[in-house]
Amino acid sequence: MDCFLETSLQNQNQSAYNKFMDLKTYFNPASIAIIGVSENPKKVGYLVAKNCIDQGYKGELYFINPKFDTLLGKKVYKSAKDIGKPVDLVVLAVPADISLGMMDELGSMGVKNILLYAAGFRETSPEGAAKELELIAKCKKYGITLLGPNCLGFVNTINGANLTFLKYPAPKGNIGLVSQSGALGSLMVDYLVGHKNFGFSYFISLGNKTIMDESDCLEFLSQDPDTKVIAMYLEDVKDGERFKKTLKQVTMKKPVIILKSGSTEEGSKAAVSHTGSMMGNDAVYSAVFSQCGAIRAGEFYEFMSLLKLFTYERVPTSKDILILSNAGGIGVLLTDELIRNQLSLVTITESAKQEIIQQMQGTKISFHNPIDLLGDASAFHYQAAIASTLKEKNIGAVIILLTPQANTEIEETTKVIEDAQERFVKPIYPVFMGEKSVGRSHFLFEEKKIASFSSYDFLPKAIAKILTYRAWIEAKQEKEEKGQLQETLQKLTLEEGIDGIFDKWKGQPFMDLDASMQVLKLAGVKTTRLRLAKSIDEAKQIVTEIGYPLVAKIASEKVTHKTEVKGIITNVENEQDLLRAWDKLLKIGDIGGVYLQKMLSGYELIIGAKRDRIFGVILMAGLGGIYAELLKETANFIYPIDEQEFTVGIKKTKLYAFVKGYRNLEKLDLSKLYNIVNRVGYLLARYPQISSIDINPLMVTHEGAYAVDSRIIL
């Protein structure tokens, strides 16, 4: 979506405005006036009026259009004033210009809540953007809370206020959906309308987020007692700082599942920093979501699977899964998926095995988990196996796989599972595959609020993500109990002299290597000392002090990627090498001399931090050195971050192998690494003139971790 307003919108002081909002009244209005009702069944003004009636709105509903007297059996007023009393919400089902033209009148009448559907604002053209700025000004003048423009409206299924032009009444349930795409809401309704016990408390279509945005809706839904799980579809976030803060609080109370379309734009190849080129927009969003405890779904049906698990409150308690199946091969395919998602299978104890053997009355089955009840498994076989295995300890969830075969008793097995779930506190997920024979079972399971699936595809991924969320909550709660939950970290002590360096480099696009290394050193990061040689004699003199082997680097204020111009020569081992290196580097031209550094041996990491336009300081730690950009094996974080969260992020990457001990390399001390990353982040937080910092490589040696090369972009 083009955005002509970006800068102007950022200058609006949004948070000062939020105090005006009363979203409880906005989304639960006792009275609604729809301006622009229509008799044309294809027009928004008709669809909205009809939906609100069809959904069974319980408050007072007023229709307004000077052209009509009655519509859908209700009186139609000529104007909002004719109603003669205040209404909680005014709905503008009229075009952009007319809507804008009515703002003064409505504002003067004391209207506080407006819903505006029309497109034609900043999403279309610079003129539209100007109209949007005018709209903002009017809202501020009158203290109006606005949803839209360019939106589908909202539904409250509890009081029946369906102010959307959706095709069907919205199915009732406990999902609060906030969507930046109206189409996604329509799609979900179309999908859910034939299901049972699977629907919305609220569906809010955000549109242009001119006044009300995703954080406002998150806050509202987190306090709403009818909403058990919050679903979001996002394309961007308006106010990054507020979103982070709100999301972190909300996820402690309710799960938040986010579907976000990434940007297909590749990071600029000419990016001056590694961090910039390695950490795209999408990676930043992922870091924000995971650090704030939200669950990011990858695809639409994964999103729906996650919602189903939460809507029925059937969430796994541990990663140990029990599988019962009447199709061995498909049980193995499912097992592969579970293992790929770091889940595991429960080990069946000998006593359970013996019990099953007795119960099975002679029918042979395969006892490895997945337990293969074989193709002719009857409902009785399923029942016997369930009865004997559900007693096993440490079950996190049970998956019961059924494929329709000649003698498969589908309805009876459905009943067996329903009964078992009634007695069993852990979740049982029936995966009844196929189409013709199993449709009715899925419907029956929904009636009993059992989360069943017609394919195992998205289930393992969903289980794994829910377990990550549980662990996040538990860690947070533990910290809360210990009183360790601080929103801002304590200030680090920097050595004196940093301010002077920044003053000196004011106005420059980036600091040179020497200055970058000095800043890091003063910020408490160990660095390998750089020695500048302006002549070969100076170089020889330096060698007598630091010894071979050396690394020689060009000293230039102009070159940002030294390796690309072959400006770094490693393994300088003797005077002959030194002379050769000197000649090569001088040929690159326009250099201020050659830096000499003692060459270290160990393994290389990359540490980075950049300032994101929306979310502030973002941190990165990953495998480094020459392969850094090739492998992109990194973890991203938003600053500030505490050590426990940092550890969780690193565990997801291959860096973790170094923590556990890899080959004869020095074990990676995560506390020390956290300390370095944190200090780099703090530098960006403290000095707003820094745009990004790279340390590449950070060399981990037996003597400690040293920044060997670095760059500070201003």
Added chain:
Amino acid sequence: MDCFLETSLQNQNQSAYNKFMDLKTYFNPASIAIIGVSENPKKVGYLVAKNCIDQGYKGELYFINPKFDTLLGKKVYKSAKDIGKPVDLVVLAVPADISLGMMDELGSMGVKNILLYAAGFRETSPEGAAKELELIAKCKKYGITLLGPNCLGFVNTINGANLTFLKYPAPKGNIGLVSQSGALGSLMVDYLVGHKNFGFSYFISLGNKTIMDESDCLEFLSQDPDTKVIAMYLEDVKDGERFKKTLKQVTMKKPVIILKSGSTEEGSKAAVSHTGSMMGNDAVYSAVFSQCGAIRAGEFYEFMSLLKLFTYERVPTSKDILILSNAGGIGVLLTDELIRNQLSLVTITESAKQEIIQQMQGTKISFHNPIDLLGDASAFHYQAAIASTLKEKNIGAVIILLTPQANTEIEETTKVIEDAQERFVKPIYPVFMGEKSVGRSHFLFEEKKIASFSSYDFLPKAIAKILTYRAWIEAKQEKEEKGQLQETLQKLTLEEGIDGIFDKWKGQPFMDLDASMQVLKLAGVKTTRLRLAKSIDEAKQIVTEIGYPLVAKIASEKVTHKTEVKGIITNVENEQDLLRAWDKLLKIGDIGGVYLQKMLSGYELIIGAKRDRIFGVILMAGLGGIYAELLKETANFIYPIDEQEFTVGIKKTKLYAFVKGYRNLEKLDLSKLYNIVNRVGYLLARYPQISSIDINPLMVTHEGAYAVDSRIIL
């Protein structure tokens, strides 16, 4: 599945037996006798008889059971002899022991084709395995072609021979399914039975593959004119060499889509070779499938999506995709998936844009591909956009995304797409999302053989895999034209002396470093010279010849992983370092001295080869050095392989960055790398006593690629 027969079965000379088989008669029998028909509707003997009638079998059908006179309105014979004339196929719907007991009688009667359902053979117990050996002996004695035991039978939908106990008659179509799991066949029938133009030519349930195996069925289906696409579900492969050869031939004629359940067993951590621990069983299967041109599906619905594309012959012609959508956000989610699968979006030309603007009669749309027709897009808008964009050049496929919104004209848009596909040669894939509103459209699309989907989830992956298959065929055809298609590569010349080394190490579990390096050198692989020092004085003497920096390694016949015992010391730069290294290595104990090697600089690769029990020599090339096992960034191949196929495999890995040029490192010469990998493979092919070879690292320097360390396991 437990396999009690493994070794015995391997000793059977299978290929000698194949000449007996006449699968055309087996699967198209003009007459069938079912022994063991039953009146109990739950028994196989009833279900098979009924299915064969219901499917409309066109040949002569005889029922046999001494207990009955008639069944399902047909005469029942007392015994096979009573039929009085030979039948093409005898079906044994009786238990294992009775089946086995009838083999002599049937064999003596001259029966050549038998189908045996019963379980109770090698899948159950050692006694069952003994029965299976007896069964094999009988088949050999009488020259009987057998399908099963422990199987679901087969269906031929063309002549109506449904000899399965499936729940429904099998839907007719052009998919030839060969499945090692009966459940998968049942599942597919249950799924397809409500669809149109989507079904089987043949479904063959393999069972224990005692006589007839997957290669036999592949060969048969490749020659069958009614089969357009071959689908396989495999758990293992019986005869690796024959499978590779057959598959390679068949995929040139017809696409083969394989669903294979991997083994969840992790490779043994104590594996003595890197290759062994880095290349699991599943990776070997993947290498076999891709090198033989088969398409491996990851999940069940991906499998079904691939089959749908081929069954309707709607395959993409290039990676350039055009997207039309009435839901911008979902268009972007789809685009993300396409990009992730290395596909790309067609660029819309200015002339097409202008044409759309005119056609749209004032409705504004977003012109970036994905072209967003906005939420209120009518069938007319879809039609106009299709008409203007289908003229664009280089379209590989068109995806038309539709989400049901208030004014969406679903039926009309369905018609618009049907008409467009009739005129347009490239495939159009409608992705109509949702449930309630779109079901009928999918049915209509199937009637017109248009491959539609209710979600975009598996489509990008499927398109990408089909394009890989097309490229594979084209490369093969090109080579065929040039006469370069050789099944075996020409023998390489090895220098003299290798045989002597192998003789010397006969009976040992592995060669030491020196011997391993010598073998490689004689096989034409450049190696870094090893110098053995038995005393520190000898070491100092060697240094005067090769100079610093050095690598020092323990010389021990017992240690296989030198780095794990810290038996390798790099960066030995001066005499002080040398003394320190000497002391350290000696402390490891029981060593035969210290190897000294000139230390090279460059980047490290790993090259490996191992002998697989089923598929023979398997090759590996990947990122090497200390990170090799951490990163597992490798490509696997079956030997022999030609250079073009090798290049295709390397392109899929991050190694390819070195080929294109990465930083200031030496560009990777794929011809030279191929040469090394090929020589390593040849060694295993020539010397059966080798179990595996590792070169780790192979150091790529500006002077060439050198094996720095290696190990040959015997």
